[in-house]
Amino acid sequence: MLYEIKNLIKNYNGRNVLDISLSLEKGRVLGLLGPNGAGKTTLLEVLAFLLRPTSGEIRYRNKTVDFEKTDLIQLRKEAVLVQQKPILFSATVLNNVEFPLKIRRIEKKERERIVNELLYLVGMEKFTHARADRLSGGETQRVAIARALACSPEVILMDEPTASVDVENQIIIERIIREINRHKGISVIFTTHDMIQASRLADDILFIYEGRVAESIHENIFSGVIEKDLRGETFFLIQDNLKIPIQTSKSGVVRISIDPGGVMISKETDNAQGDYHVRGRVIQLTDEKACIRALVDIGVPLSIFISREMIKDILLCIGDEIRLVFNPERIEIF
Amino acid sequence: MGSMGLLYTTKAMIIGQVILILPVIATLTISAVSRIDERYRKTALTLGANAFETAFVIVREARFGIIASIIVAFGRVIAEVGIAMMLGGNARGFTRTMTTAMALEFDKGEFTMSVALGVVLLLISFGVNLVFNYFQGKTGD
Numbered sequence: 077m078l079y080e081i082k083n084l085i086k087n088y089n090g091r092n093v094l095d096i097s098l099s100l101e102k103g104r105v106l107g108l109l110g111p112n113g114a115g116k117t118t119l120l121e122v123l124a125f126l127l128r129p130t131s132g133e134i135r136y137r138n139k140t141v142d143f144e145k146t147d148l149i150q151l152r153k154e155a156v157l158v159q160q161k162p163i164l165f166s167a168t169v170l171n172n173v174e175f176p177l178k179i180r181r182i183e184k185k186e187r188e189r190i191v192n193e194l195l196y197l198v199g200m201e202k203f204t205h206a207r208a209d210r211l212s213g214g215e216t217q218r219v220a221i222a223r224a225l226a227c228s229p230e231v232i233l234m235d236e237p238t239a240s241v242d243v244e245n246q247i248i249i250e251r252i253i254r255e256i257n258r259h260k261g262i263s264v265i266f267t268t269h270d271m272i273q274a275s276r277l278a279d280d281i282l283f284i285y286e287g288r289v290a291e292s293i294h295e296n297i298f299s300g301v302i303e304k305d306l307r308g309e310t311f312f313l314i315q316d317n318l319k320i321p322i323q324t325s326k327s328g329v330v331r332i333s334i335d336p337g338g339v340m341i342s343k344e345t346d347n348a349q350g351d352y353h354v355r356g357r358v359i360q361l362t363d364e365k366a367c368i369r370a371l372v373d374i375g376v377p378l379s380i381f382i383s384r385e386m387i388k389d390i391l392l393c394i395g396d397e398i399r400l401v402f403n404p405e406r407i408e409i410f
Numbered sequence: 411m412g413s414m415g416l417l418y419t420t421k422a423m424i425i426g427q428v429i430l431i432l433p434v435i436a437t438l439t440i441s442a443v444s445r446i447d448e449r450y451r452k453t454a455l456t457l458g459a460n461a462f463e464t465a466f467v468i469v470r471e472a473r474f475g476i477i478a479s480i481i482v483a484f485g486r487v488i489a490e491v492g493i494a495m496m497l498g499g500n501a502r503g504f505t506r507t508m509t510t511a512m513a514l515e516f517d518k519g520e521f522t523m524s525v526a527l528g529v530v531l532l533l534i535s536f537g538v539n540l541v542f543n544y545f546q547g548k549t550g551d
Contacts (some may be wrong), residue, residue, distance in 0.1 A: 124456050153458035163449040166471060176457040228456055 077138060078102040078231060079123060080264050084132030086118055086287075093130070094118050094287040101278075102137075102230070105257050107278030110265040111297045115287035115316065116267040117160065120233045123265065124157035129290065136348055137230070153180070156227045162220030164208035169200060169219050172208050176227045193249040194222040198252055214245025215320055225262075232256065234266040238273065271295060271379065272362050272369065296334035297378055298394040302327050309352075312407070318375040321352050323404040331410040336369070338406020339380040341398045345389050361387075361394055411497065418499035423507075426493035431483040438482060442475020443468060474546055481542050488535050508534075 079100045079239045086094035094115045100106050101346035106182045108116050121127035122134070128143045135141065136151060162223040164172050173194055177187045195201045198218040203211065217237060224232055237253070238246040254277070268274050274281050283290040302324060311319040312332055322332065329330060356378065370392070378398070382392065392398070416422040450471050469476065489496040491509040499504030500514060508531045515524040 121452075126452055127453055149458060149460055156458075157452070157456040159449055159452065161449075163447060163453055165450070165453075166540055167465065179457070179459050179463050223457065 078136070080133075080135040080138075082133045084117075084122065084134060085130045086122060086127065087130040092287055094122070096284070096287065096289055098282060098289060100231075100263065102263055103257070103261050104279045105253065105264045105266070105277055107274035107281045108265065108284055109269070109271060109274050109281055110267070110284035110290075111269065116284055117235050118287075119284070120157055120235050120265065120267060123231075124155050124233050125151045126157065150186045153227055154230040155233060156224040156229040156231075158217075158220050158224050158235065158237065160239060161213075162216060164211070164216055164219055164223075166209050167207075168212070169195070169203045169206050172219060173223045174228050176223065180227075182368060190226060191222075194225050195219075197255065198222045198227070199248055201287050210243075212353070214241035217241055217245065217249060218252070221249070225260075228313075229262060231263040231265060234264065236269070238266050238268070238270075250277060257366045264389075275364065295336050297331060298334070298376060299329065299331050301329055314376060319352075319353065320354065320402055320407070320409050321404055322402075322409065324409050326409055333405035333408045333410070334378065334402065335408070337377050337381045338403040339378070340401040340403070341370075341380065341382060341386070341390075341392075343392075343396065345400060348358075353401045356398055356400055358392060358394050358396050358398060359391070372398065372400065416507060417497065418501060420498070420505055422497040423494055424504060426547060427487050427490060427498045430490065430493060431487055434486060435479050436484045438479030439472075439476050442472040442479065445475065446471050477546055481539055484538060485535060488531065488538075 077099055079098070081096050081099065084094060084096050085092055096115070096119065108119065110116050118127065122129050125141065125143075125148045133140060136155070139146075141151065143186075149187050155225060165175065170191055173191045177190060182190070191204070192201065195204055198221055200215060200218050200222065203215065203219070208216070211219060217240075221234075221237070234253070237249050241249065250273070253264055253266065257264050266277070298312075298314050300312050302322070303313050304310055305319075310322055310324060312322045312330070313319055320332075320334070322329075354374050356372040356374035358370050359373050359377070360369075362369045362371075364381070367383050368387050370380050370382050372378045372380060378400070386392070411417040411422050411424075416425070423489055446468050451464055454467040459467065473474070489509065491507075491513055494505070494507045494510050495513065498507065498510065500506050500510040506514075508527055510525045511528045512531070515521075515527065
């Protein structure tokens with residue numbers, strides 16, 4: 077077992093930002109999903125031995141880690157974190173990737189060989205002598221990954237590795253994650269907001285919400301205001317014009333999470349009457365293991381699950397206008 | 411200083427000047443280092459650096475601010491006359507500096523010589539600043 081974490085708590089200003097138990101086997105890819113502020117970055121920093129937990133037990137490679145007594149420098153050499161917006165030292169790309177090798181006292185010839193190999197792996201070999209601070213976001217991310225790999229880590233921790241890169245770099249970074257896991261046997265833990273990306277890349281997925289492992293998927297999280305209309309029905313109002321019916325006694329500004337499986341759909345051409353509905357346009361259809369995930373533009377992007385039979389019945393295609401009926405019981409209010 | 415046999419020696423002048431500029435350099439260096447992004451420290455640590463190597467990374471990133479503090483301190487010291495006069499004594503060929511020489515020439519009424527020395531001092535200070543700025547700009551690019 078690579079990591080075994082029991083009742084780990086990290087407290088900031090009297091608030092528990094992390095209260096978690098989990099385990100990760102060696103050689104696997106773990107995706108951590110959750111909204112902003114869920115505690116994903118804090119968890120990665122604890123797993124990278126950069127942040128001392130307030131309490132709880134961490135076992136790394138079957139040995140208990142004591143943040144007071146254990147040689148953390150040695151552990152950090154095995155568990156490397158690539159930050160969400162990685163920062164490169166103001167030197168050349170070569171100097172950056174070489175840095176971990178230099179502090180490990182590796183000879184110059186061997187350093188050059190490793191740097192060239194890693195820059196080739198991340199597709200940055202043409203930039204060896206370029207100034208690192210002049211690279212684009214995607215290139216910076218790739219060099220940061222190469223620099224982390226230079227440490228020959230057991231596990232690489234990536235905080236939203238594709239959050240601020242274009243599609244081309246996203247594809248490259250996903251390829252790198254697969255390669256380092258399959259060919260080098262390095263365990264990977266990454267965080268993301270993107271459920272589809274997590275399904276594509278990860279062997280295991282954990283949903284984190286408010287510092288805890290959540291059993292259900294907290295997706296479609298929106299901030300808005302609860303209001304009552306003239307008929308006395310309660311609505312959740314997003315962006316001043318999008319109304320979603322909910323059942324609650326709460327009022328004012330809240331956050332809601334819409335269960336992707338709790339939305340009924342019908343084609344816009346159908347003469348469905350009755351239930352209050354919202355109109356939307358299908359902008360993406362993705363094959364999930366048990367069903368089809370549709371991304372629908374209702375003014376905000378909404379992710380929903382549709383059964384394969386339903387797709388066949390209504391011949392749903394990208395670009396189709398649909399009606400969505402929400403089940404208020406499947407909307408969680410925070 | 412007198413009891414230690416240091417008064418009117420170059421050592422005394424050096425000690426005095428160091429005491430004068432130390433707070434200036436310390437303040438400007440602390441300011442330069444504290445402005446460095448926290449991610450540099452975390453990056454160095456996660457790559458396996460020890461405390462010394464991490465400090466080296468931070469100092470390297472703060473090098474422009476640190477060089478700027480050295481330029482400020484150099485300008486302060488080279489134009490200093492009080493400490494050089496009091497602790498050095500302005501002894502010819504021994505503890506006389508350009509600023510104390512200027513003060514002496516002025517007292518003697520040799521205004522032309524005093525101003526000439528002032529111009530030379532200005533040029534030296536200007537030249538050193540230019541060299542520093544040149545290298546700072548070059549490495550900054």
